[in-house]
Amino acid sequence: KKTNNNGKTLKTLPLAYKTKTGSSYGSLRGLALLKFLTPIFIILLQLSLVALNQPHTGRMMGLDMADRMCYEQAKAMGLAPNYRAFMSSNRQDLVHVVYPGFRESLPITNLRGDVMFRNWRSLFNGDGAPINARIPIYSFDGRDVLADPFWPQKSIWHGSTSRGLRLLDKHCETWRADHMSVAGQSSSLTSGLLGQQTRSCSNQYIVLCIETHKNL
Structure with missing residues (x-):
C-alpha cells in the first residue's frame, strides 16, 4: 500500500x-x-518509433550525430527528446539502445500511437521484425515514409543482425561513409525492420529513431 x-x-x-x-x-x-x-x-504509455525527416546515405558523421538528429527533431516537434537512432555500430548493439526497465513493459508504436510491436524485446526473436503494412511509419514532421515519394527507397539502415547485434563490417565505416564500395546492413520495409540486406552505403535510406525511455 x-x-x-x-x-x-x-x-x-x-x-x-x-x-x-x-x-x-x-x-x-x-x-x-x-x-x-x-x-x-x-x-x-508506449515507446514511439519515428523516422528522421529526410533520407540519408551511410554518411551521417557517425552514430553520435545520428542520435543527435533524433534528439533535435523530436525536441523541435515538442516531444520528449528521449530518442536515439535505430542502428548498431562498432560500439553499440541495437538491442541494448532502449533502457533496461522499458524493454519488456511497453508496446512499440508509431507517432500516432498505433501498436507495431508488443514490446522492444519482441523485435529481436530472429524473424526480422515484420511490420503490418497497414500501419504507417511517420517522420517527426508527420509524413508517412512508406507512402511519401520523398523517401523513394523504402528501406532502412540498421547495421544489425536479426537479433539486434552489431555487424562489425556492415555499418558504413561507423556511419561515416557513402562510397559505393562500402557496405551497410539494411532492411527493406516489405520484409521488416531487421531484414538482412547488405547494400552500398551510397543509397539514401530511411533512418528510424526509437524512444529509449519515459520520464515518469
Whole structure:
C-alpha cells in the first residue's frame, strides 16, 4: 500500500494497454492512478518509433550525430527528446539502445500511437521484425515514409543482425561513409525492420529513431 501526504491510501493499478483490435499487451505495475480518464482501455504509455525527416546515405558523421538528429527533431516537434537512432555500430548493439526497465513493459508504436510491436524485446526473436503494412511509419514532421515519394527507397539502415547485434563490417565505416564500395546492413520495409540486406552505403535510406525511455 502507498499513502499520500494526508495519510490516505492510494490504490495501485496496472497500466493496461490494448490495440484497436482488442489484443491485450500486459501491464506495468507500480504507478498510483486515481482513475482512468475514459471507460475504455487506452494506451497510457508506449515507446514511439519515428523516422528522421529526410533520407540519408551511410554518411551521417557517425552514430553520435545520428542520435543527435533524433534528439533535435523530436525536441523541435515538442516531444520528449528521449530518442536515439535505430542502428548498431562498432560500439553499440541495437538491442541494448532502449533502457533496461522499458524493454519488456511497453508496446512499440508509431507517432500516432498505433501498436507495431508488443514490446522492444519482441523485435529481436530472429524473424526480422515484420511490420503490418497497414500501419504507417511517420517522420517527426508527420509524413508517412512508406507512402511519401520523398523517401523513394523504402528501406532502412540498421547495421544489425536479426537479433539486434552489431555487424562489425556492415555499418558504413561507423556511419561515416557513402562510397559505393562500402557496405551497410539494411532492411527493406516489405520484409521488416531487421531484414538482412547488405547494400552500398551510397543509397539514401530511411533512418528510424526509437524512444529509449519515459520520464515518469
